[in-house]
Amino acid sequence: NAVKIARAATGRPGVVVFDHAYHGRTMMTLAMTAKEVPYRAGFGPFPGEVHRAPYAYPLRWPGGAEHCAEEALAELEALLRRVGPDTVAAIVVEPLQGEGGFVVPAPGFLAGVQRMARRHGIVLVADEVQAGMGRTGTMFASEQEGIVPDLVCTAKALGGGLPLAAVTGRAELMEAVAPGGLGGTYAGNPVACAAALGVLEMLRDGGLLERARLIERTVRARLEPLAAQVPAIAEVRGRGAMMALEFVRPGTLEPDAELARAVAARCHAEGVVALVCGSFGNVVRLLPPLVIPDDLLDEGLGVLADAIRGACGGAA
Known part of the structure; x- marks a missing residue:
């Protein structure tokens, strides 16, 4: 239209x-x-x-x-x-x-x-x-x-x-x-x-908008230190409650779609829904509800972090 x-x-x-x-x-x-x-x-x-x-x-x-x-x-x-x-x-x-x-x-x-x-x-x-x-x-x-x-x-x-x-x-x-x-x-x-x-x-009152910004701060605080330790994570990016990690072959920008799928599969096995996207299929995207409780968000990020470490062979 x-x-x-x-x-x-x-x-x-x-x-x-x-x-x-x-x-x-x-x-x-x-x-x-x-x-x-x-x-x-x-x-x-x-x-x-x-x-x-x-x-x-x-x-x-x-x-x-x-x-x-x-x-x-x-x-x-x-x-x-x-x-x-x-x-x-x-x-x-x-x-x-x-x-x-x-x-x-x-x-x-x-x-x-x-x-x-x-x-x-x-x-x-x-x-x-x-x-x-x-x-x-x-x-x-x-x-x-x-x-x-x-x-x-x-x-x-x-x-x-x-x-x-x-x-x-x-x-x-x-x-x-x-x-x-x-x-x-x-x-x-x-x-x-x-x-x-x-x-x-x-x-209307802006509370959910602030909540989205808080989710971004929480995700970055949890995943950016992990990205600094795991060479396969090229970038943590996004805004608000629309965040993602891009996976590559360490030392390059060659997309690693297999690793992204493995991370998502490990999350699914633990009851956390993580979706793969990107033109190269190498991005795991996070779209938590704006009303997600803090403890549930923290738990989900913990599952994701463990899945990344496990899929990377225990790196970091």
Whole structure:
């Protein structure tokens, strides 16, 4: 729907997305999603007019983290020159990537993307489906990057467990679509909308946002010292209650997907759900509930730490 709105508002066809992106499983969002297996494989051909730019992934940027934002923005500008900025309706970006590995963009990258979009009259769409609704310690992850997108996509936590998604944006963009142009079988479900109103009420006083920030501090205090001792952990990263560890072959940045799977399996065996993600399948992601009790969070992190040590052969 965000793409449809942007195209209606601009009269342009093109959409720019980024490496490591995940945007969904419809044919259009599969075209926008980067990961081939298990998402795209066997389902093509996909819609055209989708262009992919590098995401400012500091750990893996070829020129080094200190040049990441500047060089990624230069790559995006070069892409726009190649395809013609006046053919691009929208730039769609996750302010903190989800399935791609919980990648936090290099400082200044998203602000630069916003400036570029405004300069060329392109609609900036923030995909906040996973990172929004308080998950990262602010209502939207975009806030931590100092940007205000033209359109925002939300879902998952929005419905408090019930199926609901939304596109929210500037009135002149939303009203560019002809009446009846957007819709769906389950759009505006009254039970799901009531649940969403409850979610918004719970977020109103800021207590859950502070809770997400506390979870980040707790996770970092527990896992960053471990990462300093275990060479296979390349990085502990994330924001709020959206944290992850990336596993590599010690002494390199070669992804170690087997180790990530082994860590997750050990956690599962002890009753702790840990999910593997990342373009290379080498990231273990942590998404504890914002209301998780302190003792349960501590217990879960203990299981995770033991699983890492065990999977690494008792290192550290």
